[in-house]
Amino acid sequence: MFISLYFWFLSDICGTSTLFMMLSDLFDSITLDQCDSVFKFVEERVSLWKSDTFYNAGKNYLLRMCNDLLRRLSKSQNTVFCGRIHLFLAQLFPLSERSGLNLMSQFNLENVTLYNTKAEDYDELRKSSVDEKEESMDIEEGEMQDSSSAIPIDYQLYRKFWSLQDFFRKPIQCYDKNSWKAFEGHTADVLNCFTSFKLDEMQISDKRSKKSGRAKPSQNFFAKYLTSEKLLDLQLSDSNFRRYVLIQFLIMFQYLHTQVKFKSPAQTLSEDQTTFIKDIRERILKMLQETPPDGPKFAKTIEHILAREEYWNRWKNEGCQSYVRQLSEDDCKARSKFQTKHKRKNIGDDLKASGGKLMKLGNSELTRLWNLCPDNLDACRLESRNFMPTLREYFEESIDQADPESGIEAGYKLTENSTFGWKSLRVLAHSSPHFFAQPTGGSANQGSKKMTEYLDSMVQKIIDEKAVAEGKGKEDVDADKNLDNTADMDDNLEDKDDASTRPASPAGIPVTEDLVSQLSQKLEKSWKSLGTELGLNDEEIQGFEAENSKTQAQALSMLTAWMEGEGERATVSVLEQALREIGQQDLANEISAEQGSPKE
Structure with missing residues (x-):
């Protein structure tokens, strides 16, 4: 579990394909014995590799890795390991995965069975084998009788028997008349040999009990046939070996008789061939039933497997269609009708359908809240939900404290409270943005002092506006509209020394070309700082500097x-404010004086 979680975590860091590349390189760099141990880690986590995170990115890497292992392994010596790899691939890929199918019905022509093709060598080996048995002194009489075969073995039977493996390797040879004639003769002789020597279950159990010391028969599996001349008589007496050969006949007959998509028109059986295959198939099934142990049960199992193989072949002929069943049009309509009929409605949909009538939610408070307004969004926009106080309401207590008759010292006023000060700024910002022109400045202590002075001036401004409104007899005067020209008050608070000598700069007067031309002659090297304060980026400023060699032309281009x-x-006002920020107080006062005076 920990390793699986580690793989999940590692996939987010380096990508899923990197993990499979590491596994592939690991298998390439270790021995086969080590590969056997490491592969247990891979095959135990099939569910992890089949997940959406790893499958699409790693299926090709895993397939290539398994194929490389199969090429390194020996089919005769590493049979179990090869089988584990094939089982892993069968579990990893879905049943409809076409990359693991033999769509073209090709045969493994490399699986060649080698045997002795010279009669002279066969006779010599048989003679030497008999001499060795006669000279042996350790073999008892009863064992000698058991080892002797009741089947007459000669070179012709040996050659015909092993030549059948070439037909099993390449069944399409049977469609040739000459090859079929040879196959027909060899098959008849081999089956007659099997029929002439029937295996007895008691005899087999006695032989195995003498060899192994146990009465229970053992299961033997052979990955590759041994074609030695000395072993043929023993092989024909073995029940498992006989079953192997008989099943090969059945598999070959099924291929010849079954319709395969990729067969050529010439690959068809004649009536005589069909009759021969039918008779031989019945004869082989009967021999399987008579072969111990559990002959009838074994023969029935083989018939069932071959019947399932026909369905598999039909599925390949039809193009390997998906096993997921597609719904018909009638089923789709019925399902959509069912979903529409039983679709759950939202409470808001019921309220709209009811035309705005009272909707009961099962709780008195919920019902009251829901039915306050037919539309919840409109209810959120009601004026009654606007909890922002007006300037006069919020500063009402501060106005009373500003009255000298109240006798409140400056240190105990609300304007000295920092929390009240920040809340006041929010109320002022909601009323007019000019209150944030320059609320504070300097160091922390100076800033706090100017904040207090700023709030006191706002309170005094509200008092004056209220007195003017009451003196003119106007009612319901909005204080927010009378505070549009408070930027000059902020400038006076910022620079007390120049307050008496500098007139208020008009905020709405646009900058003219004449003003830009005059200012460019006086800026000198400070034009870059002014450009940065006005919001121009460094690339633009560098562009103005590259286009013009003189400082006046650079400043003029920037201002324009x-x-x-x-x-x-x-x-x-914006230009004047920017000049003050870069320390050009004289130029700011000069522009304010020139633009603020009446034109002639």
């Missing part, structure tokens, strides 16, 4: 670009 880019927002 700013004026054209800002449009109506390029006002004298």
Whole structure:
């Protein structure tokens, strides 16, 4: 479990394909014995590799890794390991995966069975084998009788028997008349040999009990036939070996008789061939039933497996269609009708359908809240939900404290409270953005002092506006509309020394080309700082510097670009404010004086 979680974590860091590349390189760099141990880790986590995170990215890597292992392994010596790899691939890929199918019905022509093709060598080996048995002194009489075969073995039977493996390897040879004639003769002789020597279950059990010391028969599996001349008489007396050969006949007959998509038109059986196959098949099934142990049960199992193989072949002929059943049009309509009929409705849908009538939610408080307004979004926009107080309501207590008759010292006023100060700024910002022109400045202590002075000036401004409104007899005067020109008050608070000598700069006067030309002659090297304060980036400033060699032309280009880019927002007050920020107080006062005086 820990390793699986580690793989999940590692896939987010380096990508899923990296994990499979590491596994592939690991198998390439270790021995086969080590591969056997490491492969247990891979095959135990089939469910992890089949997950959406790993399958699409790693299926090709795993297939290539398994194929490389199969090429390194020996089919005769590493049979179990090869089988584990094939089982792993069968579990990893879905049943409809076409990359693991033999769609073209091709045969493994490399599986060649080698045997002795010279009669002289066969006779010599048989004679030497008999001499060795006669000279042996350790073999008892009863064992000698058991080892002798009741089947007459000669070279012709030996040659015919092993030549059948070539037909099993390549069944399409049977469609040739000459090859079929040879196959027909060899098959008849081999089956007659099997029939002439029937195996007895008691005899087999006695032989195995003498060899192994146990009465229970053992199961033997052979990956590759041994074609030695000395072993043929023993092989023909073995029940498992006989079953192997008989099953090969059945598999070959099924291929010849079954319709395969990729067979050529010439690959068809004649009536005589069909009759021969039918008779031989019945004869082989009967021999399987007579072969111990559990002959009838074994023969029935083989018939069932071959019947299932026909369905598999039919599925391949039809193009390997998906095993997921597709719904018909009638089923789709019925399902959509069922889903529409039983679709769960939302409470809001029921309220709209009821035309705005009272909707009961099962609780008195929920019912009251829901039915306050037919539309919940409109209810959120009601004026009654606006909890922001007006300036006069919020500063009412501060106005009373500002009255000298109240006798409240400056240190105990609300304007000295920092929490009240920040809340006041939020109320002022909601009323007019000009209150944030320069609320504070300097160090922390100076900033706190100016905040207090700023709030006191706002309170005094509200008192004056209230007195003016009451003196003129106007009712319901909105204090927010009378505070549009408070930027000059902020400037006075920022610079007390110049407050008496500098007139208030008009906020709405646009910057003209004449003003830009005059200012460019006086800026000198500070034009870059002014450009940064006006919102121009470093690339633009460097561009102005590269286009012009003189400082006046550079400043003029910068101011002209700013004026054209800002449009109506390029006002004298903004320019004046930027000059003060970069320390050009004299230029700011000069522009304010020139633009604030009446024109002749």
